[in-house]
Amino acid sequence: MSKRQVINIGLLGLGTVGSGTLQIIQNNHDEIYKKTGTQIRITKALVRDLSRARSVSHEGVELTTDPAAVLNDPDIDIIVEVMGGTTLAKDFITTALKNGKYVVTANKDLMAQHGVELLNIAKQCQRNIYYEASVGGGIPLIRPLKHCLAGNKIKSVMGIINGTTNYILTQMTNEAKDFAEALAEAQAKGFAEQDPSSDVEGKDAAFKLAILASLAFNSKVNIADIYTESITEISVRDIMYAEELGFVIKLLAIGEESNTGLSLRVHPTLVPKDHPLASVQNEFNALYVEGDAVGEVMFYGRGAGALPTGSAIVADIIEVVRNINHEIENGIIETTFPEKPIVPMKDRISRFYVRMKAKDEPGVFGSVATAFGEEQISLDMILQNRRDYNVAEIVLVTHDVSEERFYRALDKIEKLGSIRNLSNVMRVLERG
Template sequence: MDKGIVKIGLLGIGTIGSGVVTLLKKNGRAISEKIDVDLVLEKVVDRDPAKLQSLGLPEETITTKAADVLEDPEIDVVIELIGGIEPARSMIIAALDNDKHVVTANKDLIASHGEELLAIARDKNLNIYYEASVGGGIPLIRPLKQSLVADRIHRLVGIVNGTTNYIFTRMDQDNLSLEDALLEAQKRGFAESDPSNDIEGRDAAYKLIIMSGLAFSSSIEPDQVHVEGIGGVTYEDIAYAREIGYAVKLLAIGEKLPAGLALRVHPALVPLAHPLAAVLNEFNAIYIEGDAVGEVMLYGRGAGAMPTATAVLADVAEAARSIHHQCVDTMIEGTFHKASFVPIKDIRTRFYLRFLADDRPGVLSALANAFGNEQVSLDMVIQKRSFGDTAEIVLVTHLVREEAFQKALEKVMALPAIKPNPSMIRLLG
C-alpha cells in the first residue's frame, strides 16, 4: 500500500497546542514511518496572531479564523484544543458536518456533551478521539475501549488530579499545611492561580464521568457524581493516617454495585500497601478492577504540554490509519446505556474521624455508646494528644452505610463534651 497523506487542522494554541506543534515537528517523520501516513499540519488557528507567529510555521499555515480549518475540504482531521464548552462544541459539530474526524483534549466538553457529539459522529461515519481528555499522556481511553473490551470492569479508582496529589504529597513529606502546600504547587506550576476546580474536586469528577462512561458502558450526567474537595483535610489528618498505615489521596471512584453505579470524588485513606499509595507528587494513576483481568494500574503524568501532546498525536495517528486503510464506517466503540445510580447515602464504607473533646473521664465511653446505639461499630480509637483540658480523638469505623454513619455522627457531635468541626475522611475499601 502506498504511503498516505493526512492533513490536520489545529484549533487553539495554548500550552497543549504548542506542544502538539513541537512534537509533530520533532517526531513527524518517525510517526510517518510507523503508520505509513504522512501527517501534514495544514492550518493552525488561534484568535491571537502573536501566538501563531511564535510557532515559526509558514505564513499560509496560520490563521485567526476557525472557518479556514472547519471549511477547508483538504483537511481530514481537526484537533480541538480550545477548551471549555462553547465555541468548542459548535466547532466540533461544524468539523463533523464537514466530514472531518475530530481529536480533542477537552475534558469538560466530553464529560458533559460527549454522548451527543459521539452520536453525531456516528451518524456521519466519523469518529471523535479523546485520549488526551483524561490522564495526559497515560494510555487510558484506548485501554478502556480496546484492551479491556472482553472484561467486565466492576470498579475503577483514580488519582486523576495532579494538583491535589502534589499538595497531599508535600503535606505528607514536608509537614506543610494545605495552604502552604498549595502555594508551593502554584510556584512549581502544578496549580493554577485559581485552583478551585482542582481543590474542590470538579476536575476529577469530569474525568471520572469520561472513564466510567466507557468502563461501565453507561450514560452519566455530572449531577450523578458525589463530589467533595480536599479543603477539610489537615496536616494532622495526613500524619495520623500515616501512623495507622494509610496515605491520603483525592480519589475518583466508580463502582458497579448490585443496585447500580456509585460514582464519587472525595479524599480517602488508601492503605500504604496499595499501589495507589505510591503515586506521589503530580503523578496520576488509574486502578481498574475487572472480573477476569484482576487489577490493572495505568500510571504516568496526568498533565503537561508534552505528555498530553503524545496522547493527542496518538489519536491523530489512529484517525490517520483508519482514513488511510479506507475502513468503512466509523469504529466508535462504546455504548452508553441508561444506568441506575446509587446515592452516596446508601454506600457502605469505613470512616476516619478526628475531633476534639473535653479531656475528662467518661467521654470515650459516651462516644462509644453514641456510635453503638446507632449500630456504628468502631475498629480503632486513638486518644494520644491533649491540649490543656482538651483531648484529640481519632477513630476508624467498621463498614457502615453512609446515612447511618452521618446520623450517628450528628448524635455524637451533639454530646456536650465533643467540640464541633470534626475531620471526616472515608477509607478506600
C-alpha cells in the same frame, strides 16, 4: 485499500497543548511515517492573536483567526481541538464532523458534558471523535478501557486524576506543609491555577471520572450524579494520624458498579500504604481498574503538560490515519449507552475516619463508643494519645457502615456535651 500519501491536520488552538502536539509531529515525523506509511502534516492553526510570539516553530503552518478557513478546508481530514471551553469548541467540532472530518480533542469539560451528543453526531456523519488526551494527559486510559479491557466486566475504577491536588497532598504529607502553603507552592510551580477551586473542590476530577465511568460501565454519566468533596478541610494533623494508622490521604475519583447501579464520587480518602495508589506522588496521576477477568491493573504517569498531552493526541491522530487508510468510520461502539441507575450516597458502604476534640474527662470515649454502638457501628482503630489544655483529640476508624447510618451516629455524637467539635471525617479505602 489505497493508502494516503499525506494527511493534513487543522489545529483549533495553538496554546500549550497545541504547541506540544506540533512539536511531537515535527520531532518524530519519520518514526510516525514508518508506522503508518503516511506523511502527517499540520497545515493550519486557528489562533486568537496572529502576532503573538510562539514557543514552537510553526513553519509550514498557516495561522488564521478565521474558524471557517480551517473547518471548511477540503484538504484537511483531521481537526484537533485544543482550544478549550465548551461553547465554541462544541460548534466547531460539530461543523468539522458535518464537513466529514475526524476529530481529536483534549477537551475534558466538553466530553464530560456533551460527549454522548457529539459521539452521536459523529456516528451520523460516519466519522468519530477521539479523546484520549481529555483524561490523564499522556497516560493511556481511554484506549485501554475501550479496547484492552474490552473483554471484562469492569467492577471499579479508582483514580488519582487531578495532579494539582495530588501535588498539594504530597507536599502536606512529605514536608508537613499546611494546605495554604502547599497550594501557594503548587501555584508558584505552575501546577495550580490562580483560581484553584475547580481542582481543590474535586470538580476537575469529577469531569474526568464522568468520561472514564461512561466507558468503564457503558453508561451515560451525568456530572450532577457525581458526589464531590474538597480537600480544603484536610489538616496536617489528619495526615499525621492517617500515617500513624497506616494510611496516606489522597483525593480519589471512584466509580463502582454493583447490582443496584453505579456509585460515582470524588472525595479525600485514606488509602492503605501498601495500596499501589498510595505511592503516586506529586503531579503524577494513576488509574486503578478492577475487571472481572483481568483482576487489578493500574496505569500511571504524567497527567498533564504540553508533551504528555500531545503524546495522547498524536496517538489518536495515528489511529485516525489508520482508519482513513482503511476506510473505517468508527471503532468500538460507544454511543449505545443506556443510563444506568445511580446508587444514592446514603447507601454507600465504607469505613470512616473521624477526628474529634473532646473534653479530657472520664466517660467521654464511652459515650462516643455508645453512640456508634447504638447504630451497630463497630470500631476498627482508635487513637487517643494527644492532649492540649484539657482537650483530648480522639481519632477512630470504623468498620464498614452505610453513609446514612454513620452520619446518624455522628449527629448524636456532635450533640454530646463532652464533644468540642468534629474536626474532620473521611472515607477509608479497603486494602488492594
